[in-house]
Amino acid sequence: MDSYSLSVQAYIEQGRQIMERDQKQRSLMRGKKFDTIAVHGLYDMQSALANQGSIIEPAFLSTAQHFDNSDHMEAALAYLMPAWIYARVTNPTLHYLEETLALLEGYGFDGEVTAHLTGSGMAAVFLGTNSFLMNDPAHPKPNIVASARCYGGTFTLFTRYANERGVELRWVRDPLDLTEWAAKIDDETRFVFGEMPANPSLAVIDIKAVADLAHAAGAPFIIDSTIATPALMRPLLHGADLVIHSVSKSMATSGFVIAGVVISRSNIISKVGPDEMRLNYANYIKGYPHRDMGPTLNPLSALLTINDLRTLRSRTDISSRTAMTVAQYLGSNPAVESVQYPGLPGFPGYETAVRYMELVDASGSEAARFGYLLSFNVRGGAAAARQVFDRLQMIFRATDLGRVKSVATIPMISTHQQISGSDKDIAGLQPNLIRLSVGLEHPDDIIADLAQALSLV
Ligand SMILES: Cc1ncc(COP(=O)(O)O)c(C=O)c1O
Known part of the structure; x- marks a missing residue:
């Protein structure tokens, strides 16, 4: 710090105070529940007042930050004070x-x-x-x-x-x-x-x-x-x-x-x-x-x-419950060879999943949640899996997951297609595997779509 002019040092000190304030706000938010953090983050009333009073975080679309003077610029570009400088950096x-x-x-x-x-x-x-x-x-x-x-x-x-x-x-x-x-x-x-x-x-x-x-x-x-x-x-x-x-x-x-x-x-x-x-x-x-x-x-x-x-926890709760219902349904359908879902007691990693996964800020049976993603193998091999996939009428066929809408894919021909033949074996992929990302639709409607798609196998 000695090699900087007094004016640059004043900016560094200003930066220290900003960081101290952020650290205080972080400590305060650490004491809040998960949902509260997801809704507010670090954007508090003081941040709002610094942004025209906007209660919602503003979108800053500018490519670059204007500096008070060369000293301010020097302190910021040396990463000696919080600054965003240029939008490639932050x-x-x-x-x-x-x-x-x-x-x-x-x-x-x-x-x-x-x-x-x-x-x-x-x-x-x-x-x-x-x-x-x-x-x-x-x-x-x-x-x-x-x-x-x-x-x-x-x-x-x-x-x-x-x-x-x-x-x-x-x-x-x-x-x-x-x-x-x-x-x-x-x-x-x-x-x-x-x-x-x-x-x-x-x-x-x-x-x-x-x-x-x-x-x-x-x-x-x-x-x-x-x-x-x-x-x-x-x-x-x-x-x-x-x-x-x-x-x-x-x-x-x-x-x-x-x-x-x-x-x-x-x-x-x-x-x-x-x-x-x-x-x-x-x-x-x-x-x-x-x-x-x-x-x-x-x-x-x-x-x-x-x-x-902001709604991550409550959405995870709903999509996990629906995914469990859908996984249980698929497990009972004779056209399905096997179902992979961490919440099913027969799943090889079930005990480990139970040890590490639970809905945050919930307890007992309310905490037993395992996410929105599952996969299943269709009886009859690759051709049968493609038939089932092609018959889906509401569940989208797309290489995507985590959506509000249910989406399915066949990993062997999509997300994992670029993996070479022998490596597909190392990755444990099968051609009759369908991956299903369960959305926020009613479980009855998701199951109805799967039932009609599986009915011809
Ligand atoms: C587990 C996992 N990690 C990383 C990625 C890559 O993410 P992105 O598509 O945002 O580049 C994906 C995408 O499907 C994924 O499923």
Whole structure:
């Protein structure tokens, strides 16, 4: 600070006061319930008064921030005071959303939590993992250990890391099998990655046990928690270092937004990278790799997401109840070979799901919720599955999920089509698998559509 002029130092001091106020507001909101946080985030009365009194977070569409003078600019561009500078780096509307996401993901967690928004879920998977692959002469032979039960885009991204960067990719075929994780993680592992529940297999993971294995080898444990959302599961509470979401899904349920987020606790575990990266990974990627690569979210998309996010808990409650009813119906239909849903007692990961997933701020039977996503195998193979899929009359055929409207897809020919033949086997995909994202329609109408589609099998 000594090398800055007195006037620059005055701006730095102003910035310190802004951060102190934000920190006070964060502490205050941490004492509120999940729904209250989802509705208000950090946008309080003082924020409203600074924005023409607007009770709703405004959309700031301007590309750049005007500065008082060169001293103000110097302090801001040196990241020595809160500022948004230029909309590729950040923006006030994105900041409101980031603060809400950090508070929701950190709900019940005793420590600092920070969020960084990206222009898509895949950009979040990329930025949430890429920094761990930096060159480090002390660790010349990097490997990554990841659950093969993951979204097709993540599967192909990690395959790209292996093909283009000489990183050894070690897939865990059965993410419930701790001996498989233990056998694959070693001192050269740069990061350990899991998706829970997984798209489309709904596979689950013993988060605490895998986090312990990763940490013992000096590697961070990164969880893609898109399908659960913090309304059902908060992996930071169980030892995860980073949580990634495709915000495009049920967080922005209306279907107008593609977005992603990387959320970090402070002092993550990593054997590579600067201290600044370990201290606050989300801020680090905002200030450096994201700034330089530029996969930025549009402020209007952030505003639409802020709006949908307010009802996350109650929507999750309804869609989880409907999904359970639909899963039970499918399980009783003779045209269905098997149903994958974490809330079904016969599901292989049921006990693990019960340990980690529950509706936030609920208790007893009201807390037993397992999300809106399920998948089922149609008896009669690929042709029969395609027939059932083609007969759907209300449930949309689309590569999408987390919507207010029910949507179905056949992963083998859509979300996971780009995975090569032998890798499809590693990922555990079957051609007769239909993935169903249950929306907010009445369960009777969803079941009626499925019943008529399955009736010819
Ligand atoms: C679990 C999961 N992670 C990441 C992604 C990628 O997100 P986006 O489509 O927002 O890039 C998806 C998309 O389907 C997903 O299901």
